[in-house]
Amino acid sequence: xxxxxxxxxxxxxxxxxxxxxxxxxxxxxxxxxxxxxxxxxxxxxxxxxxxxxxxxxxxxxxxxxxxxxxxxxxxxxxxxxxxxxxxxxxxxxxxxxxxxxxxxxxxxxxxxxxxxxxxxxxxxxxxxxxxxxxxxxxxxxxxxxxxxxxxxxxxxxxxxxxxxxxxxxxxxxxxxxxxxxxxxxxxxxxxxxxxxxxxxxxxxxxxxxxxxxxxxxxxxxxxxxxxxxxxxxxxxxxxxxxxxxxxxxxxxxxxxxxxxxxxxxxxxxxxxxxxxxxxxxxxxxxxxxxxxxxxxxxxxxxxxxxxxxxxxxxxxxxxxxxxxxxxxxxxxxxxxxxxxxxxxxxxxxxxxxxxxxxxxxxxxxxxxxxxxxxxxxxxxxxxxxxxxxxxxxxxxxxxxxxxxxxxxxxxxxxxxxxxxxxxxxxxxxxxxxxxxxxxxxxxxxxxxxxxxxxxxxxxxxxxxxxxxxxxxxxx
Numbered sequence: 001x002x003x004x005x006x007x008x009x010x011x012x013x014x015x016x017x018x019x020x021x022x023x024x025x026x027x028x029x030x031x032x033x034x035x036x037x038x039x040x041x042x043x044x045x046x047x048x049x050x051x052x053x054x055x056x057x058x059x060x061x062x063x064x065x066x067x068x069x070x071x072x073x074x075x076x077x078x079x080x081x082x083x084x085x086x087x088x089x090x091x092x093x094x095x096x097x098x099x100x101x102x103x104x105x106x107x108x109x110x111x112x113x114x115x116x117x118x119x120x121x122x123x124x125x126x127x128x129x130x131x132x133x134x135x136x137x138x139x140x141x142x143x144x145x146x147x148x149x150x151x152x153x154x155x156x157x158x159x160x161x162x163x164x165x166x167x168x169x170x171x172x173x174x175x176x177x178x179x180x181x182x183x184x185x186x187x188x189x190x191x192x193x194x195x196x197x198x199x200x201x202x203x204x205x206x207x208x209x210x211x212x213x214x215x216x217x218x219x220x221x222x223x224x225x226x227x228x229x230x231x232x233x234x235x236x237x238x239x240x241x242x243x244x245x246x247x248x249x250x251x252x253x254x255x256x257x258x259x260x261x262x263x264x265x266x267x268x269x270x271x272x273x274x275x276x277x278x279x280x281x282x283x284x285x286x287x288x289x290x291x292x293x294x295x296x297x298x299x300x301x302x303x304x305x306x307x308x309x310x311x312x313x314x315x316x317x318x319x320x321x322x323x324x325x326x327x328x329x330x331x332x333x334x335x336x337x338x339x340x341x342x343x344x345x346x347x348x349x350x351x352x353x354x355x356x357x358x359x360x361x362x363x364x365x366x367x368x369x370x371x372x373x374x375x376x377x378x379x380x381x382x383x384x385x386x387x388x389x390x391x392x393x394x395x396x397x398x399x400x401x402x403x404x405x406x407x408x409x410x411x412x413x414x415x416x417x418x419x420x421x422x423x424x425x426x427x428x429x430x431x432x433x434x435x436x437x438x439x440x441x442x443x444x445x446x447x448x449x450x451x452x453x454x455x456x457x458x459x460x461x462x463x464x465x466x467x468x469x470x471x472x473x474x475x
Contacts, residue, residue: 014049018057021047026066026081037067037075098418098433100211106430115462117453118421118432120259121322122405126378126452128362128371132321135361139354146357150349153340155181155328156356162363163328167312170291171303177333178307180340183351185289185315185327186212189252191339191346192285192311192329193220202248206234208408208437208446210259210287213252222249226439229261231399233269236276243280250283255300257290260437260448261408262401264298274304284310292319292372293379293404307332316359319375320368324355379405382451389460390449393467398446407449415467417447423466429459 025031037043040058044051058075061067065080107119139146154160160179167174182188197203199221205213207226217224225246228235234253242248251273255265277284286301291314302312307330315327329339343350350356362368380403387397387407394412401407411417417433424431432450434443454460 014053015056015060018043018047018049018054019061022057022061023066026077031077031081033077033079033081035077036073037077039074098421098436100214100436102421102436103211103430103432106425110430114428114430115453115456115458116430117449117459118430119450119453121318122452126375128320128367131362131365131367131371132324132358134365135358136354138361139357142357146353149353151353151356152350153344154179155350156353156360159326159356159360162360163330167330170297170300172330173306174330175333178330178336180329180336180343181351181356182327182329182343184317184325185287185313186216188313188327188329189216189285189287191342192313193217193222195335195338195342196283197222197249202246204239204242204248204251205439206253206258207440208260208434208443209439210254211436214439224439229258229263231263232266233263234273236269236272239273240276243276243282248282250285251277252285253287254290255286255288255302256294256298257401257404259290260406260432261398262404262406263399264402265300267299270299270301270304274301277309282309286310286312288312288314289318290404293376295376295403302330311335316363319372320359320362324358326351326355326359376403379403379451382455383407386449386451386454393460393464395447405450405452407451409447409449411445411447412467415470416444418444419470420447420463420466423469424462427462429462
């Protein structure tokens with residue numbers, strides 16, 4: 001039998017080993033600040049590596065600030081290399097409050113093995129990584145200005161044209177100067193709040209609503225006015241009463257597929273809403289971030305209004321990449337001009353050209369439509385399966401959405417979704433309790449589930465165990 005020949009060790013691995021050796025000497029106290037490191041030749045002989053490998057390792061450690069070169073003298077340990085004294089905790093850590101930041105805190109910083117049915121995004125293996133990598137490679141093959149220069153003030157012209165075309169396909173009439181690209185939908189909303197709101201301004205929000213709406217409004221010192229949201233849109237009587245009582249500046253909402261309920265705005269409610277909004281001289285910010293999850297476009301306030309009183313925002317983070325984040329704003333030309341100036345003032349230019357060109361490469365490829373078709377089928381399958389398994393625990397969807405990853409569910413009688421989420425977290429499951437979405441804190445009997453993160457049995461096992469512990473589990 002032939003003996004298997006092991007492949008030679010890669011230079012990058014040898015460089016990492018040299019770096020680890022030096023870090024170990026510093027961490028153990030063998031090398032302290034201002035100590036001189038071994039010469040390149042000496043360390044190369046000591047560790048049986050080439051001098052170029054030691055040079056590369058020293059350069060990387062210098063880039064980290066752990067060591068520094070002195071011309072003609074060699075490399076020396078910096079103050080950053082001082083071994084820190086152990087920290088002493090003076091008091092036990094406080095439990096995180098279940099507020100609108102709850103899901104973001106837990107999901108964004110979760111350990112890799114954590115199950116996250118409460119998060120708002122798709123798992124990595126649901127994303128079009130091959131298309132995205134191809135888009136990135138294409139960008140890196142182009143002119144170096146894309147990777148070194150500031151972005152245009154309104155963002156990539158090619159991506160803006162794509163957004164304009166897509167909005168026209170949704171029966172919106174707009175010109176080429178009515179779209180602005182931003183770093184994300186969240187950044188787009190932040191720009192709009194900076195432009196339109198002053199401390200104390202009233203803003204109507206759905207109850208429940210996307211939790212970050214509340215946190216952004218709080219950051220801008222605006223007052224959120226909750227209006228109950230139904231299967232067909234906001235409660236019209238409550239909306240009209242809130243407008244008369246509060247004289248709000250804005251109405252902030254989702255369109256198409258509502259977050260967290262998955263509901264769709266009906267044409268009747270949409271027409272009545274616009275009538276109230278027009279009479280009250282209000283503006284609307286309509287977040288359409290889930291439009292690519294829809295099997296067919298729903299009626300929206302922006303399509304009915306023609307971007308007169310409605311500002312549309314969107315993003316590509318849900319279906320392409322949450323890392324290369326890019327969002328957009330569609331509004332009347334004057335507001336786009338003011339928002340463009342504001343974006344330049346804040347970050348001196350539009351969003352990253354690398355991100356926008358890569359995203360455009362994915363969107364304009366023939367593979368993106370196939371990706372969406374596959375995504376719709378996969379979500380439909382998971383939605384039905386998850387609804388069935390939740391039902392076995394006495395957790396029932398309020399409605400079955402037309403698309404998207406979310407199920408808004410009612411808890412069994414007497415069960416607090418907050419208590420369930422708090423008990424599940426130490427067991428490695430991040431849930432999204434209803435009150436993080438409710439400005440009035442009236443949704444403790446509800447919970448939002450992301451069906452794309454519930455393909456294994458772990459979330460169900462944990463929830464069943466917790467429900468049994470409180471005496472309400474199904475047998």
